[in-house]
Amino acid sequence: MKTKKSAYTKKEIEGQPKLWQLVYNLILAEEQGIKDFLGPLFEQKDLEIILTGAGSSAFVGEAAQGLVQINTGCLTRAIATTDLVTHPENFFPNNNKPVLLVSFARSGNSPESVEAVNLANKFCSNIHHLVITCNKEGELYKYSEANTKNALAVLLPEEANDKSLAMTGSFTSMLLSVLLVCSRGSVVNFEHEVGKIIEQGDLILNSYESLKELTHLDFDRVVFLGSGPMLGIARECHLKLQELTDGKVVCKHDSFLGFRHGPRAVTNEKTLVVYLFSGSEHVYRYERDLAVSIGADPRGIWSLSVGRKEDQEINANLNLDLQFEQDQQFNVVPATIIGQVLGYYKSLQLGLDPDNPSVSGTISRVVQGVTIYDYPENVNI
Known part of the structure; x- marks a missing residue:
């Protein structure tokens, strides 16, 4: 797998098994603070969990949805920020029902991800935010740090912040993180399972x-x-x-x-x-x-x-x-x-550079060209 191209993609794909161990160690070290924030929420009657993100970050939620619902006992839905931004009235409850919005974000700067948080605050009177991100300089991380009363950020290891266009280590790290933090039991109980997926990752890489x-x-x-x-x-x-x-x-x-x-x-x-x-x-x-x-x-x-x-x-x-x-x-x-x-x-x-495969430049590491418009008071669905 030696090439002058794809310096980042190659390293980021191959580094995932070691990264998962770092993620596990981080969640284990921060477990008490995470449980202090999430534990009372999981006990609230009728809590709804919304897993969200844009692009690959949205697919983290899709993969985790059923497992999070089983492990928390709370109704869990995966809804992309790209849907929440255009039709928030279809997804956010406008009553006092408690909602936990879990935002997945490699950069934390995608316009839709930032606006989804704003809309959640507008529509939900009982809202809490969990941000799982790879970038301490991102808007979502900064939001969580400034709103600790109802928001918590899980900042993943720097190795999870992919430099290539395609999300690799960031995706699997965010997925592993949400499965760990939304488990009812102690994180230490998952040591064997994390060890197992590391073995499986190595097996794939050896193939x-x-x-x-x-x-x-x-x-x-x-x-x-x-x-x-x-x-x-x-x-x-x-x-x-x-x-x-x-x-x-x-x-x-x-x-x-x-x-x-x-x-x-x-x-x-x-x-x-x-x-x-x-x-x-x-x-x-x-x-x-x-x-x-x-x-x-x-x-x-x-x-x-x-x-x-x-x-x-x-x-x-x-x-x-x-x-x-x-x-x-x-x-x-x-x-x-x-x-x-x-x-x-x-x-x-195909003769492409995996770090930057888009010859036309139509896709980029952080989405470009999205304008966010103010949500009107009265809107036709």
């Missing part, structure tokens, strides 16, 4: 050559499939490969069951299907049925199987056994690396 060979297949579209929390990871992988290849490879994501209901029409002889399998035996039965069906397609659809032992009936071009454990919650974290590595190698193959 670089096999993944590199896969990207030399002549595909121009990729479908990522996942179920439950892994669906959010499928969406992030979809974005990662598509942006790192500057849109030259068109990607799609879906659930295994949802893919049967029409979207499967996208597959052709130049399609790679990536199966992000669940650790749940019950869920896997549904997933395997679809994978076997695609494996039997006479067009010879290419596929990558992630998470499970090799199954000859699935007929995958490559299988990565991550040795998922039945009750492992955090397996969504290492699975994210799959889209990053595929995107990285396909970007290089």
Whole structure:
């Protein structure tokens, strides 16, 4: 993986397992202060948790939503800031219902993320903010520091603040962080699970050559499939490969069951299907049925199987056994690396620079060109 290009992307992808240990150590060290802030909120009747962010940061919430709801016992919704800014009246309760807005932000400077906080304060009379960010100079971090009565910031290690265009370590660090801070028990209880995902991350990174060979297949579209929390990871992988290849490879994501209901029409002889399998035996039965069906397609659809032992009936071009454990919650974290590595190698193959793959400059590290307009007192939905 040596190249003059992608100095940041390469380092940031490979540094994730060590970064997860740093994140775990940080949350463990700050656990008491975090629980002092969140504990009373989780005990409030009818607390609603809204997980938000823009782009990849929004997909952190999508992946974490179900697990946060299970672990806190509170209604949890993942709503992108790009939806909150245009239609706040559709999502924020305008009564005294308690709301915890969890904002994920690499830079903390995205216009929509800052405005989502402002709108939450306007619409919700009982609002608290948890900001999980990678940048101490960002607007969201500064807001939290200035409003400690109802806001708390979790500032991740500097290594999480990606310098490349595509979010890699920042994404997985924010995802791991929210799963840790929204657990009811002590963070020390997750030491084994964090150790397990570090092993799984290393396993993927040690499979670089096999993944590199896969990207030399002549595909121009990729479908990522996942179920439950892994669906959010499928969406992030979809974005990662598509942006790192500057849109030259068109990607799609879906659930295994949802893919049967029409979207499967996208597959052709130049399609790679990536199966992000669940650790749940019950869920896997549904997933395997679809994978076997695609494996039997006479067009010879290419596929990558992630998470499970090799199954000859699935007929995958490559299988990565991550040795998922039945009750492992955090397996969504290492699975994210799959889209990053595929995107990285396909970007290089296409002659692009993964650090700055957008030849036209239409996408940038922090979104440009967004004007925020004052929310009117009376608005037609």
